[in-house]
Amino acid sequence: MSFSKAQDLVRLARLAATRRRGISLAEICEEFGVSHRTAQRMTEALEATFPLADHNDGEDRKRRWTLADPDLDKLQLRNETGLEALEIAARHAETEGRLRHAKALTDLRDGLLHRLPRDKARRLEYDADFVLSSLGQVTRPGPKVRLNPDLLDAIIESLRGLFRLRVRYGNPDAPHRILEPHGVLLGHRIYLAARDPAKSAEIRNFRMDLIFEAETLEDGFNLENDFNLSDYAARSFGVWQDPDQFGEVIWRFAPEAADRAAGFQFHPHQILEPQEDGSLIVRFFAAGWLEMVWHLYQWGDKVEVLAPEPLRRMVQDHRRPDFASMP
Incomplete structure (x- = not known):
């Protein structure tokens, strides 16, 4: 077996172990850019190499491969690109004022390095830093919205648990209103897509920089039937919904x-x-x-x-x- 095929097999094993439903032949074709027959050979190699590899047929009649192996973490591939991607994403999140996400991404990066031997981690970090130093940030004209981290935390908690959100919107002295958040739209401005049940059942966009106070309540709510944030965002050219x-x-x-x-x-x-x-x-x-x-x-x-x-x-x-x- 060639080195590249061995690396692909290890990567396939990790995908089978980390994806909740496992990985199908179609997903293997997409992930590795291979034909259906090659994907079949890869699953045969997976089952032959890893005794705990298994497959099952789901309700959609697609066969998926899973792997439960507590020692799989020891098979760490050298992944400069993954380290670079985490660092770039963390910097981008910090630039947008999403400090909670920036910290989470940095923690993931540090965890990736921590699981490697010290000399390999140092070399991997050096290589990634060299690539990152070669990437420039293009500055574009437009508003740079700085969001209050506490406000953003409240909105994320509300979205995670589907809890109502009490806000002051428009100015710091505005009366409280209760919103039902459905998602956040990132663009030249950042908007909260939410329903204001006291006014309408329609989902509207609220400028995040005009939310001056936000508190997550314990009252739950249901998302609008069949709501999909991507479909909702696609109804507008930019972010404005009319x-x-x-x-x-x-x-x-x-x-x-x-x-x-x-x-x-x-x-x-x-x-x-x-x-x-x-x-x-x-x-x-x-x-x-x-x-x-x-x-x-x-x-x-x-x-x-x-x-x-x-x-x-x-x-x-x-x-x-x-x-x-x-x-």
Whole structure:
């Protein structure tokens, strides 16, 4: 067996041991970038190498492999990339003011190093630090929101236990209101997606920097039926939610901008339609016309709004022909 195959086998063993439901053939294909037949051979090697490896068929008729081995932690692969990823994520969380998450990520990083022999840990940390020193942070204009750690802790506790949250919103002297948090949206601003049952059953976005006080209550609540934060976020182009603006959006990029536009993800559910004249039509369903305008302005006269009509009117008189480059 080659060294790379041995490493893959150890990694497969750890995945089988750490995933609650085990790992299926389809997931092995995706994780390792291999064919279905190769994935089958890998599971055969797993069962032959690890006596405690087992498989079972779930309700979805998919076979999954599991491994219960108390000594598996001794099989630690050298993982500079994992260490780098944890450090980058911790720095990003600290920059966003998510100090609780930054500390948790740093603890995971330290735990990874602690389980290694000292000389290997020192070498791994040195290699990771060298890579990190070569990565630069691009500074972009925009608000840098600093959140109160105690406030963020209260919101996370509320989300974790599905407890109601008592807040002051808008200004420090505002009357208390009770919210039912459904998730947090991270973007150029950070928003709490929550329901205010005293006012409406509709989920709304609340700017986190305008929450001046937050207390987790002991009262529980139920999430809105079939609520999915990704689907909820996809209803807007940025973060602004306006049911009156929600609908199909159609943009046409000029031939000279088509290749550049094709490299953008304007929306998670976008549809790209290359045209015979070389132009590109982009379609998706979302709200938030103002945030769309802020982005469209950067393309000058290289983009045309076909729908909706109110958005077309907002953009039409601001399509400049003299921008030296596109986004």
